[in-house]
Amino acid sequence: MSENQSSAAPIAIRLPNYTRAEQDEILGDGDDPFGVAAAGLTWLPKEEHFGIKLGDRLVAHAGLLRLPLAIGDKKTEVVGVGGVAVAPHERGRGLARLVIAAALDHARTMGPQHALLFCRPPLVPLYQRLGWHQLDQEVLVEQPESRLVTMPLRTMVTPLRDNVTWPSGPLRLFSLPM
Numbered sequence: 351m352s353e354n355q356s357s358a359a360p361i362a363i364r365l366p367n368y369t370r371a372e373q374d375e376i377l378g379d380g381d382d383p384f385g386v387a388a389a390g391l392t393w394l395p396k397e398e399h400f401g402i403k404l405g406d407r408l409v410a411h412a413g414l415l416r417l418p419l420a421i422g423d424k425k426t427e428v429v430g431v432g433g434v435a436v437a438p439h440e441r442g443r444g445l446a447r448l449v450i451a452a453a454l455d456h457a458r459t460m461g462p463q464h465a466l467l468f469c470r471p472p473l474v475p476l477y478q479r480l481g482w483h484q485l486d487q488e489v490l491v492e493q494p495e496s497r498l499v500t501m502p503l504r505t506m507v508t509p510l511r512d513n514v515t516w517p518s519g520p521l522r523l524f525s526l527p528m
């Protein structure tokens with residue numbers, strides 16, 4: 351058990367704000383803590399934040415925001431999930447599972463039928479383990495200066511309601527990715 355780790359079961363809470371300082375508290379101040387810099391993408395900040403504190407220290411985060419998109423010719427919205435992070439010394443003990451579950455509990459109150467996230471290929475099995483499914487089709491996302499680019503990362507979705515299925519068709523975000 352690490353110095354900051356309490357013996358009480360960790361609890362995920364809604365965070366009033368989440369700045370770069372809070373992200374650094376979890377992941378350190380390295381240049382590319384999510385390992386996605388090579389993709390060269392501009393990302394949207396998240397609007398709702400969930401976290402886990404052990405003692406005074408923030409050790410995990412997941413963020414949410416609503417995203418407009420088209421699936422085939424149907425315009426709709428999803429809840430985008432991003433900024434999922436667990437402090438290096440606390441990984442492998444279920445904190446990502448816990449903080450994502452809290453975020454998805456809230457996402458179920460936001461309206462859209464599905465949540466969506468982008469991740470590096472090595473993380474696909476982890477998200478599958480948490481009940482997410484990979485989409486195989488090309489996903490277009492907006493970038494600055496009105497550019498539309500193909501998302502180079504993997505796209506994962508999970509339902510937020512019972513008995514909903516992901517519609518078929520190409521996917522196009524009407525925003526930057528999150």
Ligand SMILES: CC(C)(COP(=O)(O)OP(=O)(O)OC[C@H]1O[C@@H](n2cnc3c(N)ncnc32)[C@H](O)[C@@H]1OP(=O)(O)O)[C@@H](O)C(=O)NCCC(=O)NCCS
Nearest residue numbers: 384434435436441442443444445446447468469475476479
């Ligand atoms: C990715 C990250 C958030 C995972 O955090 P974590 O706290 O270690 O994850 P958890 O311990 O909650 O693991 C979640 C589940 O995935 C499983 N899992 C982990 N690695 C796995 C793998 N390679 N294959 C299959 N399942 C895996 C775990 O066993 C666990 O399932 P269980 O609860 O049924 O045992 C953490 O490594 C991190 O912060 N990385 C740097 C930032 C980053 O890349 N974030 C992702 C942005 S998309």
